[in-house]
Amino acid sequence: MESLADVPHFLVASDNSTSTNSTDLIYGFVSCAVSVVFYGSNFVPVKKIDTGDGMFFQWVLCAAIWIISLVANIILQSPRFWPQAMLGGAIWATGNITVVPIVKTIGLGLGLLIWASFNLLMGWASSRFGWFGIEAESVGNPTLNYCGAGLCLLSAIVFFFVKSDVQRPATAEETPLLIDNTVNSSSQCSTDDSWVDMLPPLTKRLVGTGLAIIAGIFYGFSFVPVLYIKNHSNDRNSTFSGSSQFDLDYVFAQFSGIFLTSTVYFLIYCAFKKSKPQVFPKAVLPGFVSGVMWGMATCCWFLANHYLSPVVSFPIITTVPGLIAALWGVLVFKEVKGLRNYLVLILAFCLVLSGALLTAFSKV
Template sequence: MQHLKTPTQLAKRFFGISAAIWITIEVKALKDKPLDFVPVCRDRSDVLVLQFCKDLQQNNSTKRSTFRTKMNIGKAYSAVNISNGTDLAIGFTSSAVAVLLFGTNFVPVKKFDTGDGMFFQWILCASIWIVSLVVNLIQNCPRFWPLAMVGGFVWATGNVTVVTIIKTIGLALGLLIWASFNLLTGWASSRFGWFGIDPEEVSRPILNYVGAGLSLISAVIFLFIKTEVQSSSASLESTPLLRESSINDSEDTTEDSWVNKLSPVKKRLIGCSLAVVAGILYGSSFIPVLYIKDHGRRNETIYTGASQFDLDYVFAHFSGIFLTSTIYFLIYCAVKKNKPYVYPQAILPGFVSGVLWAIANCCWFLANHYLSAVVSFPIITAGPGLVAAMWGVLVFKEIKGRS
């Protein structure tokens, strides 16, 4: 029986509270934005409506107002308000679906052994690419931008580090650390315009920074939490839905893992460092797509005229994921002298898990489009842990109160 008073679980609560405060601030800021600022003004129709409003206002200030002019202004502003309301509804719905599926995608593999994780991650990424192929066909095969594949490379590189993170500091602490830095990296890159993307404006920057500060404090606290990484025979993790034993120690019965030869201090240093790196990589994975979109609205760039709809980049992004995952898996096979640890029973669950992840990430693309990345990141990075915890409490009975 597990209790709710361990340092890791208390840290999870702090992270959840700080993220919830930040999300509340962002939602309130969206509602309070002035009419002339539309964060989701990515489509040309929205831009034209806003420009029409401004032109009418300028014309109205220099000439005598007429009833027709006032009516036109009212209709234009009504169109913007209706569009904004619809966009917000789509954005928050997409965020909710993404949170639900990200917190659920490991449920299919919970009861199956996935070995050291390398074969499993390749199956996962293969199913992710298949979903992107379907999305690409639905979108009528939009132009393929190779730069968007870089985002997939970045994500897949972060994903490969997860196995080592779990072996050194455990899945619970590793998840907290990389989720925190994922959130902070995604927010900061969008807010300040890192790596050549356009910065996102917020109506209440002080409150926005307060939320970021709370998340940063929680991330620092996580680095000082002491944990014991349990062996393959240990009980299930309390919050994540993927057992540590299902991805780490299966091969260690026949050969001593290099991780087991490390001292506790080195394990902690390597695990925390890799978790920070993984979080930064996860948070940076959308930057290439945002870069293409932002430069597509400018003249005299190679991306001029690029689509402003995020789903048009899913195929390229996911292709980068699958290609990178395949390269890493081939390197792994070479290191293992063509004797990789393959677990056939993990193929179908891994495929289903990848489909769920891919749909969730497509919803994240939609949320970035309709809400902007500076708003979607706090919501989607903070929510899955809560969903996974609910699965653990209500279905798998992994978390129980004191008896």
């Protein structure tokens, strides 16, 4: 029998490499799966809750996000904190201000799908072509990767032709998903009279679509600072020399940027409203749950970036949640009605799934 010492070293190395690559792929795709489920569902708890103009809701959401990062930081035994990574959080928080108006104007499913498409375009392209000083990513099969990203983007364009029927939340006959309708009710918070509700239907659609595009662009750039820090770890002349290559080590810094920026925006908003902001107590618990779900989804996205690379994870994680959100909108919230809309949705779903699969196979 041949001993291990008699086996050629290059064969042993090859076996170990194959095993490691397979394990990385499993970790990466499991992280993708968890991420898309939470991203596609994280706004469901607040769908039937009065959130006003969204500024107070955003602050509660970001507080929960920061707590998730604190737990992750403790588990990781406090890796080095890079303040520059907070810029990614600031970029994300700026885009996230638009979420509540988007959901109110064009609905949860359609809004997520539109901002996801531009998130995909910005995030995938910056990683694939090396924009903003980060290193261009390579994949095993570039053709599949291009086709996958293209189909994902095409699906978002198809989704735009779905007409959504968005109703105002929490009427007298409806009960929010997480709390009773009678809790914390008062004359000050029972009516949701934000600027969005004053818009006519066509204007709502245009405003919602425009805000979703802006949100997607900001979301797509939010990972750039972390990728830049990682890519310059081997440059001895760089400030980021020796930086960690494990993406999750940057979660606490980025999420701190999210919470700090959202707090600044909320204080500016309070000053603008002359210390009379729209505060809805019923939005606190659902908003916190939504933030926890988002924080966990993003931690899994960081893991997917590490094990698969952003050029693979971005097309999957930015588009598949839209499919899940659209299912919520169709099956639970009845935002989409009519045979024509259902057929368009089915076509878009097929494009999303095809694009995600092609992108995944481009890594194998």
